[in-house]
Amino acid sequence: MGNLGHQVHIFFFPFLSHGHMIPSVDMAKLFASRGVRTTIITTPLNAPFFSRTIQKTKDLGFDIDIQTIKFPAAEAGLPEGCENTEAVLTNEMTKKFYRCHNLTSRTL
Numbered sequence: 565m566g567n568l569g570h571q572v573h574i575f576f577f578p579f580l581s582h583g584h585m586i587p588s589v590d591m592a593k594l595f596a597s598r599g600v601r602t603t604i605i606t607t608p609l610n611a612p613f614f615s616r617t618i619q620k621t622k623d624l625g626f627d628i629d630i631q632t633i634k635f636p637a638a639e640a641g642l643p644e645g646c647e648n649t650e651a652v653l654t655n656e657m658t659k660k661f662y663r664c665h666n667l668t669s670r671t672l
Contacts, residue, residue: 580647580665
């Protein structure tokens with residue numbers, strides 16, 4: 565089979581917790597450094613966590629980006645802006661957060 569001229573494009577949607585986001589950004593940078601077009605999908609409030617390291621990687625000439633999506637916290641019964649596990653304060657909020665994250669990942 566010949567090369568059809570399509571570049572591989574990989575997406576990362578890490579669980580919205582720093583313990584998951586840090587290794588995900590490291591993996592994304594590794595893929596980008598190997599010539600794979602890479603996009604990290606995150607929420608608006610989590611995007612700044614990635615911005616500096618992604619920009620440095622882009623400045624080196626690698627094809628890596630951030631794509632933000634709306635996290636439907638309010639629709640799940642969570643306070644607006646509850647986009648990271650650090651904002652989850654109760655067991656009930658935890659259940660709603662996991663459910664919301666799972667539903668969001670399925671729609672991507």
